[in-house]
Amino acid sequence: MTTDETQDTEDTETDDTETNDAPSPEMAFGCLVSYSRGQKVLHTPKDQWFSVAEALLADGYRMCIDLTAVDYLTYKGHRSLPEGITPQRFEVVAIFANFTTRDRLRVRTQVSVDEPTIDSLYVLYPGSDFMEREVFDMFGLTFHRHPDLSRILMPESWEGHPLRKDYAIGSIPVQFKGTATTNSTGGGGGS
DSSP, X not given: OOHHHHHHHHHHHHHHHHHHHSOOOOEETTEEEEEETTEEEEEOOGGGHHHHHHHHHHTTOOEEEEEEEEEOTTOOSOOOOOTTOOOOXXXXXXXXXXXXXXXXXXXXXXXXXXXXXXXXXXXXXXXXXXXXXXXXXXXXXXXXXXXXXXXSSSOTTOOSOTXXXXXXXXXXXXXXXXXXOXXXXXXXXXX
16 A cells, blocks of 8 residues: 555545544434433424324324423523524423323424414324413414314403513402401301
8 A cells, every 4th residue: 555545545534533423413203302301302393393293193102291382582591402493482392191101202393473383283182272272372372273272261352462471561450358357266167
């Protein structure tokens, strides 16, 4: 082997080593994976939200335990998102359970303020009905194909979404009809 051939071989080996040093990110169900407090977290693009939930159901995740949202408008801290995930103002978070393997899996999806919509999971997980309605009511995020996307906590005539960070904080005066009285015998009432 000539000196030039040796040099070429060393350069090739060095280039391969440098490329292989960076581990590829962990993936599951076609999504980037991170871990939070020992729980696996999938970071799915919004357009894959429904298909990932469908794959989870087929893989034995039979229950959507929780579904909620977060408004990061005023959040100044570090958001733990894998490289390649663009943070948005809203995030929809769901937790799924596999009772056979006893696994729980969290799925996080970024939702922009310009397009605050995401697919409903109701046809896959009917128990998500009221959870999606609560997210709609409190955050103003809409769920495509939800059978009855109406307010669940606030009156239908209510304007705005109280858990959005730009929603004005208000107060409602409380009026009590009188002071509490105590029984002179010291007893708790009764006959």
